[in-house]
Amino acid sequence: MNTREVAEIPTGPVPVPSVVAELAKGDDITPVWENELGGLTFRLDARIGGSRYVKWVAHGTPEIDLAAEADRLAWASRWVRVPRVLGQGSNAEGSWLVTAPVPGRSAVDTRWLADPATAATAIGHGLRVLHDALPVAECPYTWSVADRLARADERIADGEGPGDWFPEHRHLTVAEARGLLDDAPPVDRLVVCHGDACAPNTLLHDDGTFAAHVDLGSLGVADRWADLAVAAWSTEWNHGPGYDHLVYAAYGVEPDPERIAYYRLLWDLA
Incomplete structure (x- = not known):
């Protein structure tokens, strides 16, 4: 099974890490998301x-x-709406990040799963807002192809291959994919x-307009297609086929097949 496809809202009991219980200080605790890496x-x-x-996330x-x-998050918050950081720390068991809520519902909330065209449009518009607002010249972070290829090589060295990739790429051998x-x-x-x-990382207002972004742990300077290719692709995983064109249209760009194919393969391997 491709473990990259199991990020989801938990449907069963979730053990609460001790530090989360301590941070709650008696507040009600509700698990709202589990990613493919166990975070x-x-x-x-x-x-x-x-x-x-x-x-x-667990240590290691x-x-x-x-x-x-x-x-x-602290850097980006000067220009765009993102969660405000309230605290961050780590111990022998893992690390944690505490943030304030931001208005909006995730594009994979049940409301927007029932209205995928609105969700896809908001994803594209929200991405354009982010790309236009954040200043490249002032950004201290990178998300370069070179850095991501280094990570891809690490994963290949650890034995990952076609069985760990999305179906679109499973016809390739490791050598073929890495060569591309x-x-x-x-x-x-x-x-x-x-x-x-x-x-899931785009939030919408109740009227269907873009509200905010969350989960910016990999934020950095790169070609805009590194984001666009995956944002549109993810509508297929979450809302079904046929909505990716709305992401591109709301962003204000025509699909670029060459860059879409490249950055989706890079995403899969890295």
């Missing part, structure tokens, strides 16, 4: 009103760096990319 997000609801969110999960995400990634297309437009522009 958990909880909502803490105070009995007198108000809520906070806690992301937690290199793909998730919550300290780096806290830094990126050596031929990166020229950069179309450098922007500060979200880094994980999948549908």
Whole structure:
């Protein structure tokens, strides 16, 4: 099974890490998300009103760096609406990030799963807002092809292969896939990319307009197609086929098949 397809809202009991219980200080704890690497997000609801969110990941999960995400959120918050950081820390069991809530519902909330065209449009528009607002010249973070290829090589060395990839790429051998990634297309437009522009990380207002972004742990400078290709692809995973064109249209760009194919393969391997 492709373990990259199991990020979801938990449907069964979720063990609460001890630090999350300590941070709650008696507030109600509700698990709201589990990603494909085992990272958990909880909502803490105070009995007198108000809520906070806690992301937690076990120690030794290199793909998730919550300290780096806290830094990126603080930087990006000067220009765009993202969660405000309330605290961050780590211990021998894992690391955590506490943030304030932001208005909106995820594009994979049941409301927007029932209205995929609105969700896809908001995803595309929200990505354009992010790319236009964040200043490349002032960004201290990168999400470069070179860095991501290094990660792809690490995963290949660890034994990952076609069985771990999405169906679109499973016909390739490891050598074929890695060879295709050596031929990166020229950069179309450098922007500060979200880094994980999948549908769940866009929030919508109740009127269907874009509200905010969450989960910016990989934010950094890259070609805008590194975000666009995956944002549109993710509508297929979450809303079904036939809505990717709405992402591109709302962003204001025509689909670029070469860059879409390249950055989807890079996403899969890296």
